Amino acid sequence: MPHDxxxxxxxxxxxxxxxxxxxxxxxxxxxxxxxxxxxxxGSGKTTLMNILTCLDTPSGGRVFLDGQxxxxxxxxxxxxxxxxxxxxxxxxxxxxxxxxxxxxxxLAQYYHSVTDESAARKILADVGLANRLxxxxxxxxxxxxxxxxxxxxxxxxxxxxxxxxxxxxxxEENEIIVLGLLQDLHRQGRTIVLVTHNPDxxxxxxxxxxxxxxxxxx
Numbered sequence: 001m002p003h004d005x006x007x008x009x010x011x012x013x014x015x016x017x018x019x020x021x022x023x024x025x026x027x028x029x030x031x032x033x034x035x036x037x038x039x040x041x042g043s044g045k046t047t048l049m050n051i052l053t054c055l056d057t058p059s060g061g062r063v064f065l066d067g068q069x070x071x072x073x074x075x076x077x078x079x080x081x082x083x084x085x086x087x088x089x090x091x092x093x094x095x096x097x098x099x100x101x102x103x104x105x106x107l108a109q110y111y112h113s114v115t116d117e118s119a120a121r122k123i124l125a126d127v128g129l130a131n132r133l134x135x136x137x138x139x140x141x142x143x144x145x146x147x148x149x150x151x152x153x154x155x156x157x158x159x160x161x162x163x164x165x166x167x168x169x170x171x172e173e174n175e176i177i178v179l180g181l182l183q184d185l186h187r188q189g190r191t192i193v194l195v196t197h198n199p200d201x202x203x204x205x206x207x208x209x210x211x212x213x214x215x216x217x218x
Contacts, residue, residue: 006031006066006160006191007052013060014047014214021047023214024061029193031159034186036194036202039211045195046164048211052193053086053162054078066159087153091165093145095137101148102133108152123151127181143174150181161185164195179204 007029014022022044029035039045050056051063054070057078063070066085073081095104105120124133127147137145146166153161163182167175179201186192194205202208210218 004030005064006033007193008064009048009052009061010063011061012048012051012058012063014044014051014056015059021214022051022058025211025214025216026061027209027216029191032186032189032191033207034182034192034194034205036196036205036208037211038196038199038202038208041197042213043211044214045211047214049162049164049193049195053088054082083156085158085160087156087158087161089146089149089153089161089163089166091168093137093142093149093169095145095148095152097137100134100136101129101140101144101151104137104148105152105155108155114156120151120155123155124148126154127151128177141174143170143177146170146174146178147181150178154185159191161190161192162195163192165197166194167196167198167201175201 005028009025009027012022012025025048037045037048051058052065065081068081070078096107099107101124102120105124106115106117109115109120121133124130127150129144129147132140132144140148167178170178182192183204194201196202209216
């Protein structure tokens with residue numbers, strides 16, 4: 001894999017029974033790049049993201065992530081890579097309802113085998129939630145919950161951030177806030193892969209990868 005590419009796929013295939021969800025997908029993402037992945041529902045965006053984040057494995061082809069050949073890893077190896085290299089933000093917030101904002105962020109540290117409350121407090125402050133540390137999710141707005149998710153994804157300082165429709169459940173005001181956070185992270189040198197249906201969001205990326213019926217068309 002070229003040294004400046006943090007993600008590289010080669011002829012990636014994925015089948016679900018007879019359905020070919022990905023067909024010979026070859027893409028690359030440079031270190032520090034902000035890339036948007038677009039396509040209609042069923043185009044293969046989420047399948048590709050699940051493979052790149054080690055949540056699923058391909059049926060064929062190869063994937064390199066930060067120089068690591070994913071085909072050489074077992075489930076434990078993929079889990080370790082996911083914990084150390086990858087931050088994930090989802091449309092559905094996936095935060096624990098009985099844990100407050102600070103505890104939800106520290107939970108990510110726990111899975112990383114390190115807990116550092118001061119680091120968790122700082123990252124929440126960085127996303128504008130310094131005064132919301134002890135609030136449960138039910139007491140937070142949708143935008144605030146998504147910022148908790150972003151803080152949780154960033155607390156272990158992963159080199160790669162994947163965001164799957166991160167503003168899909170947000171109003172326009174909170175969409176602007178979350179987009180601003182992603183842009184700030186990009187300016188700091190973070191590599192970001194954004195999956196979105198929203199062309200206004202995708203317009204802020206360095207480059208757009210478009211999928212159609214499991215194939216890269218642009």
